[in-house]
Amino acid sequence: MDTPVSLRRDGNVAIITIDNPPVNALRHGVRKGIQNCVVAARDDASVEAIVITGAGRTFVAGADITEFGKPPQPPSLIEVIATLDEVKKPTIAAVHGTPLGGGLELTMGCHFRVAAPSTRLGLPEIKLGLIPGAGGTQRLPRLVGLEKAVPMILSGEPIPAKDALAAGLVDAIIEGDLVAGAVAFARKVLAEKRALTRVKDRDEKLKEVRANPAKFDEIVAQHVKKTRGLQAPAAAIDAIRLTLDTPIDEAQKKEREFFLKLVGGEQSKAQRHLFFAERDAAKVPGIGKEVKPREVKKAAVIGAGTMGGGISMNFANVGIPVTIVENNADALKRGMATIEKNYQTSVQRGSLKAEDVAKRLALFTPTTDLGAIKDADIVIEAVFENMPIKKELFAKIEKIAKPGAVLATNTSYLNVDEIAQVTHRHGDVLGMHFFSPANVMKLLEIVRGKDTAPDVLATAMAVGRTIRKVPVVVGVCHGFVGNRMLSARGIEAEKLLLEGALPQDVDGALTEFGFPMGPFAMSDLAGIDVGWRSRKERGVRNEIADSLAEQGRFGQKTGRGFYLYEGRSARPDPEVEKLIVDASVRLGVKRRNVSKEEIIERLIYPMVNEGARILEEGIATRSGDIDVVWLYGYGFPAWRGGPMHWADTVGLKKIRDRLHRLAQESGDKRHEPAALLNRLADESGTFDSYGQQKAA
């Protein structure tokens, strides 16, 4: 029988090896294989100890997520661990890579754990809107104590082997051959006749908090900041709390109930959708493995403003030297000062070591000489958002940049093909659209021009991953995916003010929906003047935002915008309310009560409609790509799965009909449902299934 798990012998020690590439996920055959091998080794009188290990690049990195929501096939991981628990011979998990989730739970069914030095161990279930479901919430606290277990489970972040050793999660770190080291460890345990205490029976580390349960709430309080609206952290806390007073077998049953409820719920489905969507976004049609990215050892960024500074930091942060070019010395000095200040802030926050600041700064070559870009393998332009300026610059870049260099623009809206036309190397040009603050935000829209060469696209994707971004390929159109949909939302937000809502109503509805901030707080943060200037250039007007800008109310930087600011804390301003009410009167709009529900529909349905157009025009490859853009670029709540997934859960027919009514009532043709939305609504389809059809 083809089994991904094998059993061999090294003298008196049985070695069970899990070999299910790529990450030894615990699919049914793996669970069954482990179970069979454990039973065989247990029942073999000549075996005195058992080592469980993983082949390939990692020990078991988790459950097989594709099995979630399908009928369970025995043995469950809980059953496998229960079998391990009853083995009376020493059992040792020998781990490397990333023993995560179910993988880590499996190791906690063993008496001992040994790890390779580079191992990272964790319970990341929370990131998928879940909690550990095979005893993790009960066994981890028994091994490492609640102070350590609570943040591990609530953050989902893995810890390195040396921390795991210090915490008691692993018993030894093995340098060199892991399995040989584990076998030696097993023999030592046998020779020393060490006590074989099951993890489930270890209660020492729980004693202190059990004696003083108020301490549990204190520990939890330190780690629950970001859990607004989320079910999984609440369930995780309830499950961990059971370690205080509930016998472990009973607690495990409850943990399982919590887990199953989460797996079947909308939040985890949404988060699992995003997990797969992010993975799919890395696959670009027409770019197979045979397309090799170009080598990037040196970067150049042009413009040291808001974006250029952040973009260059991304390169320095991963050790890539970066030349940063300005056309005026003062701006260069200001830009470098901001970069330095950002690094100092990281030091103060404890996320960067003081000695690393100098190392990173040493990777920058600040200059006002455009000629300095000549050895860069990639050049990213981040100057003013102005077509003639960008064209003039690209014409110069092309004369200086070395042959084969990737030439990227960070434009937010402009036509990348038009920019490429001024060069004689259209194939080397593409958009790399970062999000502000560029050293923090994870999204990178990679704009594929009509002539962009496949290996240039592959290079941009690879660079994106190297600098720890989530790259998503999009096509050329005004605003690409993210800003094009954002514009649709912005238009409605302003209309809602004229019809009767106030900025705090609109922003409040969106934060309640799960966004970190609403459109008006966001404008105040970015600066109301930015949009105002660009609208003036285009000859358009936003009645309210532009009236505010004309009064010098630019947002946070002037202390006044849609809100009044003391530092960063905002409060509503009666003057703004008056300005809005006056604008309604001036434009003859009768004010009325606008409900929260209407705010959400009016803001997000038009985005979904625009998303549908983006899909039918092929600007985005899959609806999941759009969801990833909104998750990482604009803070769309992960537990709602992104705008397109969310639309699927609302029902496309409901959204289509509402948009149609809105188009008729407002006379605004943009609200007429996109052809794709109409079709899917008629077929009772979803954006997700449409993506799968297309891929098939």
Ligand SMILES: NC(=O)c1ccc[n+]([C@@H]2O[C@H](COP(=O)([O-])OP(=O)(O)OC[C@H]3O[C@@H](n4cnc5c(N)ncnc54)[C@H](O)[C@@H]3O)[C@@H](O)[C@H]2O)c1
């Ligand atoms: N600010 C954002 O949130 C954001 C987000 C994504 C993309 N973008 C895009 O990034 C680009 C830059 O935006 P920003 O906000 O950083 O602007 P900015 O005004 O902060 O910085 C632009 C910098 O470019 C410099 N510059 C202008 N012409 C130059 C030239 N020929 N050579 C060298 N330097 C030159 C200016 O001196 C200035 O310091 C724009 O295309 C913008 O649309 C901005």
